[in-house]
Amino acid sequence: MxxxxxxxxxxxxxxxxxxxxxxxxxxxxxxxxxxxxxxxxxxxxxxxxxxxxxxxxxxxxGLVDAHHHAWLGVMRRMMPDVDDLFAYIGVVAETLGAHYRPLDMYLSTKLTAAASLDAGITTIIDACHSSRSPAHTDAALEALESAGIRALHMVGPAMDKQASSAHLPGDLERLARIWNTGGSRVRVGLFGQFNLDWWKVARGLDMRILTEFIGDLAKLGPAFAQPGVLGPHNIFNHCTRLPRETWMLLADAGVNVTVNPRSDALFGFDDETCAYQQAVDHGLAPALGIDLDTAFGSDLFGEMRALFNQQRCAMRYRRFRGEADVPAPIGVEAVLRAATVNGARAAGLERDIxxxxxxxxxxxxxxxxxxxxxxxxxxxxxxxxxxxxxxxxxxxxxxxxxxxxxGQLLDIDVAKLTAEAIGSRDYLLGASGYRPGLFDGAATPLKTAA
Structure with missing residues (x-):
């Protein structure tokens, strides 16, 4: 045919x-x-x-995973009980991420993409805060393309102190020329956090801009309220414990909001104010993302259930506490929209998927x-x-x-990919000297050769 x-x-x-x-x-x-x-x-x-x-x-x-660090694929469930963001960064970025080769980027990203397809996810917003070099970025994009998933790959500087970001934002122009053309299934955006100089470059290339925003750790200064700085090109992830004036600024600009119920609970980012509900209350349409493989996996069904339970628990608590005019409990249709329609909008693909x-x-x-x-x-x-x-x-x-x-993935050799991913993980453990405990999670150092 x-x-x-x-x-x-x-x-x-x-x-x-x-x-x-x-x-x-x-x-x-x-x-x-x-x-x-x-x-x-x-x-x-x-x-x-x-x-x-x-x-x-x-x-x-198809489901849309609106926020996922695909480069963490070979670190699956390495830190299932972590509750400290900086301890997490210490392991995934400073200890292991510092040793990533382009090959490890390719294998982790393809493993995540393949597992996502297997779970009915047809589109992923790939939040890559480990774009160590143009070669690493190219490897991640090649992995997404070869897996056959639809993706918006957000290029961002690596988190570890050893990494250089000298190639950014300059490399964005090359990437846009290669990937952001016509009906490309895999496209590129900027994981720019709060760097307004980088935002300007991305906006000049008509790119989406991703920011992870946790109210306990960051604030939006006056520069972000200037006309044209914020808009539908922005994606803000987490958005937990934000003050009312920040929500009003985001809503007035019509930004996109994504939430990750499982990781927001894992790290204790969210509370009874419920970032999802805050977004809805301000007229936004929040999308749903998985976030990370170090504790979870590429399964948006679990994330949908977590959102359903989290919102209802938070609203019930507020009602029993005596708060007036508490929002209604979430329904399953709203949850499904967060995993489909709203994710498509966040990716800028609402006219297509x-x-x-x-x-x-x-x-x-x-x-x-x-x-x-x-x-x-x-x-x-x-x-x-x-x-x-x-x-x-x-x-x-x-x-x-x-x-x-x-029930079977097509055009992906699962056994080969799995074996190669295990090899990548073992290389990273050997290069870093880090060994997570198989049963209790306690890390022990590896003996290194003299």
Missing amino acids: SFITGKRIFKGGTIVTTDADVPNLATGDVLVQGERIAAVGTDIPADGAEIIDAGGCIVMP GTLTPGKQADIIMVRTGGIAVAPVTHAIGTVVQAVERADVDTVMVGGRLRKRA
């Missing part, structure tokens, strides 16, 4: 569109032609299209609902948010290309 002209049709599934203008369907079809969605409806003629039997499945937009809308890119996943932990389905969106796991993801399509089918 010619990919450009070929057609595929998801036939006879439960259709969740996340588009208010395209109705959900108890039983329906999604027709894909080339890289785009051609139609959503009932009894769509196959007309020679390859049929994907969606019976007993939910067909829905995030919903099952004819004309948009065919970023589609199909999840099985017949498993013992999922069936019977009595609420489709509730099933996705509260019951589905990565093992239930049967099919993943990105821009019309199948990336997972019948």
Whole structure:
């Protein structure tokens, strides 16, 4: 079948569109032609299209992970109990990150991308605060491209003291020329924190700008209130414990906000004010991100459940404390939008992905609902948010290309990638002298050769 002209049709599934203008369907079809969605409806003629039997499945937009440090892939669960941000930085940046080769960047990023696809994530905003050199950046971008995921790779200086950022922001022009053209599936932005000089360079290249913003650690000075400094090109992650005037500034500028419920709890960044709810209260549409692999993994289903529980716990606490006019408990539809529509908007891709809308890119996943932990389905969106796991993801399509089918990743040698990732991890442990405990997490030094 010619990919450009070929057609595929998801036939006879439960259709969740996340588009208010395209109705959900108890039983329906999604027709894909080339890289785009051609139609959503009932009894769509196959007309020679390859049929994907969606019976007993939910067909829905691919998930969007709006904040993930993909370069941490080989450090999976290395620090599951960490609660100190600076201890975390000491290990992942100063101890291990300082020894990253471009090869380690490639393998970590590809491992994260592959695991994301396996879990139904079709788009990732890759927050790379370890762009040690142009070669490291090129390796990360090559990994994203070869994995087949849609990505916005945010280039940022490495966090360790040994690293040089002399190539930034100058390298952004080269990267934009290579990657930010036409309908490129992998694009580049700036992980610029609060460096307004770098922001100016990125804005001149029409790039998205990412800032991790924790209210306990940083404030926005008067320069950020100047006209044109903040806008829809900005992505602010975490946004925990921000003062009211800062929220008003962000809202007036129409920035994008992303939250990471699991890591915000892990490090104690958030509290009952709830960054997600603060964003909603100020008219913003917060997106959902996984953040890091050192404690978690590439699973947005778990993040959706964490958001549902975190918001409800925070609002319930505020209500029982006697606060008036407490926001309503979050519902599963809002959670799903945070993992699809809102993430697409944060990436600047709301016209292309995030919903099952004819004309948009065919970023589609199909999840099985017949498993013992999922069936019977009595609420489709509730099933996705509260019951589905990565093992239930049967099919993943990105821009019309199948990336997972019948529960198996396509065009990725999982055994080879896993072996290479283990080799990368072992190299980093050997080069750094750091050895995490297999059972208790306590690190012990490695003996180094004389």
